[in-house]
Amino acid sequence: MxxxxxxxxxxxxxxxxxxxxxxxxxxxxxxxxxxxxxxxxxxxxxxxxxxxxxxxxxxxxxxxxxxxxxxxxxxxxxxxxxxxxxxxxxxxxxxxxxxxxxxxxxxxxxxxxxxxxxxxxxxxxxxxxxxxxxxxxxxxxxxxxxxxxxxxxxxxxxxxxxxxxxxxxxxxxxxxxxxxxxxxxxxxxxxxxxxxxxxxxxxxxxxxxxxxxVYLDRYANTENPMGHNLLFVGRLAPVKGLPILLRALGALVDSFPNIHLSIIGDGPSRVALERQVQSAKLEKHVSFAGYKSQNEVAKALVKADLFVLPSFAEGVPVVLMEAMAASRPVVASRIAGIPELVTHGSSGLLVPPGDPDALTCAIAKVIGNPSRATAMGISGRAQVETAFNxxxxxxxxxxxxxxxxx
The missing domain is CATH 3.40.50.2000 (Glycogen Phosphorylase B;)
Structure with a gap:
């Protein structure tokens, strides 16, 4: 050669x-x-x-x-x-x-x-x-x-x-x-x-x-978010802040009785998280799916109405890009490089990390307003097309x- x-x-x-x-x-x-x-x-x-x-x-x-x-x-x-x-x-x-x-x-x-x-x-x-x-x-x-x-x-x-x-x-x-x-x-x-x-x-x-x-065509999605299906994708580790999300979910059940959180991923915190779900009596509202392929994650995003990432520390999460490419509104922690991806109030809502009340409020604002959720999804898709193709x-x-x- x-x-x-x-x-x-x-x-x-x-x-x-x-x-x-x-x-x-x-x-x-x-x-x-x-x-x-x-x-x-x-x-x-x-x-x-x-x-x-x-x-x-x-x-x-x-x-x-x-x-x-x-x-x-x-x-x-x-x-x-x-x-x-x-x-x-x-x-x-x-x-x-x-x-x-x-x-x-x-x-x-x-x-x-x-x-x-x-x-x-x-x-x-x-x-x-x-x-x-x-x-x-x-x-x-x-x-x-x-x-x-x-x-x-x-x-x-x-x-x-x-x-x-x-x-x-x-x-x-x-x-x-x-x-x-x-x-x-x-x-x-x-x-x-x-x-x-x-x-x-x-x-x-x-x-x-x-x-x-991300490959944009893999996450093409024309369905509008209309329900109360939340999705998290990531490693089940302390840094991802999932206990905060479960606390927020418990606070939302009375207002949104059909709310459901799907958790894709696995890791060292899974057992503790499953115990937290049982202790809070959230078994009907949470499902643990384990690791899934890229195509399976893409299908899960189509079914989701909101993607939530309550992490304590991140870079610029690719899974957030995937959610936005699928025209899903997102709620995420305001940390590190995430504000470079998610424009607060436009493509999603950003909250202080570790604050269950702020997370609860943000989730309610999105799933309680389908037209706003749809607009956020459209804006997020455009952001990914511009800077994260x-x-x-x-x-x-x-x-x-x-x-x-x-």
Missing amino acids: NNIKTKPIAYLTGEYPRATDTFIQREVAALRALGLPVLTCSVRRTGPEHLVCEEQKSEAAATFYVLSAARPLRLLLSHLSSFLIHPTRYLSALWLAIKTSPGGIRSFLFQLFYFAEAGVLSTYMRKNEVRHLHNHIAKSSCTVAMLASEMSGIPYSFTLHGPDIFFEPEHWRLDEKIARARFVVCISHFCRSQAMVFSHPRYWHKLHIVHCG LKTEAKRLKTLLDEAGQ
């Missing part, structure tokens, strides 16, 4: 594909549709609960899994070949792993694990003539990407989402990752501002805003990847 642009890009995440990160899968598909060869790599295999459709099973079968490949002999040969090919780079990557350790024996051992994984990934990329490495989620898998880049000489970039990495940027050495990356994709202005806080101004030119996006955003990302891999 003599033409550099015919050589592939490697895409790395901690786990791929996941039912909770379908936006990465869609982004890969969009880049491939633009003619960019993409090899998907993942540190770990996902559990079978994440492979909810044939598309994800196919992606899993074609993905290179670092830990699965890191058997003792292969691990040893990978590191030996990397050392023999370029000993200076190899030792530089080892020193980088040591100097970016956040401190403590446990963290130091993890850095050595990341270094070991980087050796396996470097060999894979070299054998497949990868010209550029891109990482999603800037935590441990990005550490592996940074070390593999140093070891192999293959440039890397990453997509910065947040919010959790902004809670401990020093631990994950966000400053070093930004300094060494060819470019950094920030999913929102808020995200970029946080990256600017934790990096030197000389690197701010590397920070580019490229939104996550996956095809448009993928072209921007492809341009950055092409320039970085030259």
Whole structure:
């Protein structure tokens, strides 16, 4: 392969594909549709609960899994070949792993694990003539990407989402990752501002805003919201604020006796949430559906009258884009990048996070006024068409990847 642009890009995440990160899968598909060869790599295999459709099973079968490949002999040969090919780079990557350790024996051992994984990934990329490495989620898998880049000489970039990495940027050495990356994709202005806080101004030119996006035709919907069916889609974890939504639901039952909340997703909080539902006697008003495929989520959005996301911390939730693309009104927390997606009073209502009274009031305002709900849905669809169209955003990302891999 003599033409550099015919050589592939490697895409790395901690786990791929996941039912909770379908936006990465869609982004890969969009880049491939633009003619960019993409090899998907993942540190770990996902559990079978994440492979909810044939598309994800196919992606899993074609993905290179670092830990699965890191058997003792292969691990040893990978590191030996990397050392023999370029000993200076190899030792530089080892020193980088040591100097970016956040401190403590446990963290130091993890850095050595990341270094070991980087050796396996470097060999894979070299054998497949990868010209550029891109990482999603800037935590441990990005550490592996940074070390593999140093070891192999293959440039890397990453997509910065947040919010959790902004809670401990020093631990994950966000400053070093930004300094060494060819470019950094920030999913929102808020995200970029946080990256600017934790990096030197000389690197701010590397920070580019490229939104996550959705395929608009998948969520085409002409039905108007007329009932009291609420929908939540996401991981069942404390950060999503679902106990607040259940409290709001309990306060709405008397005024809206037919109100129903469908919860799509799973996670560590499920048992506690089911107990809360039972304790509040809301069993007839709440259903837990578990993980669903992208097509099943799209069908659920058609049936919903309002999408609710009461999170305590977010980036710019793709599931909100999906709801708006389906012309559903939304109620969400006023945090991080969400106001860049949802215009309060136009495409939805924004409420203070953790405030059940405000959430109750906002939900009542939407489902109690069908004409307003319809107008919000139309406005939301237009917003997504303008700024969160996956095809448009993928072209921007492809341009950055092409320039970085030259």
